Amino acid sequence: AQSVTQLDSQVPVFEEAPVELRCNYSSSVSVYLFWYVQYPNQGLQLLLKYLSGSTLVKGINGFEAEFNKSQTSFHLRKPSVHISDTAEYFCAVRSLPFDYKLSFGAGTTVTVRA
Amino acid sequence: SQTIHQWPATLVQPVGSPLSLECTVEGTSNPNLYWYRQAAGRGLQLLFYSVGIGQISSEVPQNLSASRPQDRQFILSSKKLLLSDSGFYLCAWALQGGSEQYFGPGTRLTVT
Numbered sequence: 001a002q003s004v005t006q007l008d009s010q011v012p013v014f015e016e017a018p019v020e021l022r023c024n025y026s027s028s029v030s031v032y033l034f035w036y037v038q039y040p041n042q043g044l045q046l047l048l049k050y051l052s053g054s055t056l057v058k059g060i061n062g063f064e065a066e067f068n069k070s071q072t073s074f075h076l077r078k079p080s081v082h083i084s085d086t087a088e089y090f091c092a093v094r095s096l097p098f099d100y101k102l103s104f105g106a107g108t109t110v111t112v113r114a
Numbered sequence: 115s116q117t118i119h120q121w122p123a124t125l126v127q128p129v130g131s132p133l134s135l136e137c138t139v140e141g142t143s144n145p146n147l148y149w150y151r152q153a154a155g156r157g158l159q160l161l162f163y164s165v166g167i168g169q170i171s172s173e174v175p176q177n178l179s180a181s182r183p184q185d186r187q188f189i190l191s192s193k194k195l196l197l198s199d200s201g202f203y204l205c206a207w208a209l210q211g212g213s214e215q216y217f218g219p220g221t222r223l224t225v226t
Contacts (some may be wrong), residue, residue, distance in 0.1 A: 032213050043204055043217035044158075051213055090157065094213070100146055100165060101173075102215055106157040 002027035002095045006105035013081055014113055021076040021108045023091035033074040034092040034102065035065055044090065050074060061085070086112045116141035120205050120218040127225055133178075133192040135221050137205030140186065145207040147188040148215060149180055152202040164188060165210070200225045 007022040025031065032051050036044040048059025055067040065076045074091060091105040117140045127133060139145050149161040160173045162180035170180050177196055181189045188205060202222050206215040 034214055036217075041202075041220070041222065043219045044206075046214055046216070049214055100163060100208070101148075101160055104158040 002031065002093050002099075002103050004091050004093050004103050004105040006089075006091055006108050008108050009106065010109045010111070012111045012113065015083055016080050018077065018079050019081050019085075019110060021089050021091075021110070023074045023076065023105060025072050025074065025091070025093045027072075027093060027095050030096045032094040032096065033065075033067060034094070035059065035063070035074070035076050036090045036092060036104075037061075038088045038090065038107075040087075047076070047089075081110070081112050083112050083114065085110060116207070116216065118205060118207055118216060118218040120203075120221050122221060123219065124222045125224070127195050127223065129197055129225055130194050133190070133195050133199070133223070135190040135203055135205075135223075137188040137190075137218055138186055139207045142186070142207070142209065144185060144210055146210060146212075146215075147182060148206040148208070149188065149190050150204040150206065152204060152220075154201070158204065161190070195225045197225050199223065 003026050005024045013019045034049045035047040037047050038044050047063050048057050050057045050067045058064045063078050088107045088109050090107050092102040094102050119138050146165050148163045150158045152158050164170050164182045178192050202220050204220045205218040208215045
């Protein structure tokens with residue numbers, strides 16, 4: 001079975017500063033990796049995904065993430081945040097090849113201040 | 115394009131009352147369907163998933179049940195709600211053989 005650990009539960013950051021959200025996973029097989037964002041009282045929106053190929057993945061809203069197989073990590077970054085990036089961010093993993101389910105981390109709340 | 119609907123958006127129910135939450139997907143056929151619960155300040159807990167009509171897998175033994183009466187309809191039910199059933203319920207779908215899941219807008223359930 002796979003599991004996901006998001007190392008920071010809350011990340012305060014000033015507007016236009018960079019941010020990094022850390023995610024580590026454990027799995028005995030190959031995985032797909034995802035980052036989702038949730039704005040208050042809304043569903044989850046896919047930010048980006050890693051399936052295969054280049055370990056640096058670019059997503060929507062200027063976010064990117066890097067897959068590191070040796071460290072079993074998938075950290076999310078943005079070089080300059082906006083107030084509108086205030087939200088909760090979830091890392092998720094899916095084991096291959098036949099698992100239909102995603103396992104989610106506990107989430108990281110990002111609060112961007114002016 | 116595909117869309118996913120959930121209703122109601124919010125619901126306040128007394129303890130011991132029944133529950134029915136509905137999720138429908140448009141624009142695709144034979145999707146995998148999922149129900150999650152998100153308790154306050156916590157991550158997402160997978161409750162049920164379905165890979166086809168009438169096929170339901172339960173992840174957590176509890177006070178809830180799920181049904182899939184039609185290809186693109188997924189229903190979450192309870193005969194008697196508990197206080198601990200309060201939370202934000204999310205439905206999601208995925209393509210058969212696809213990688214990611216797509217989430218609905220959610221239902222906020224408060225059991226009083």
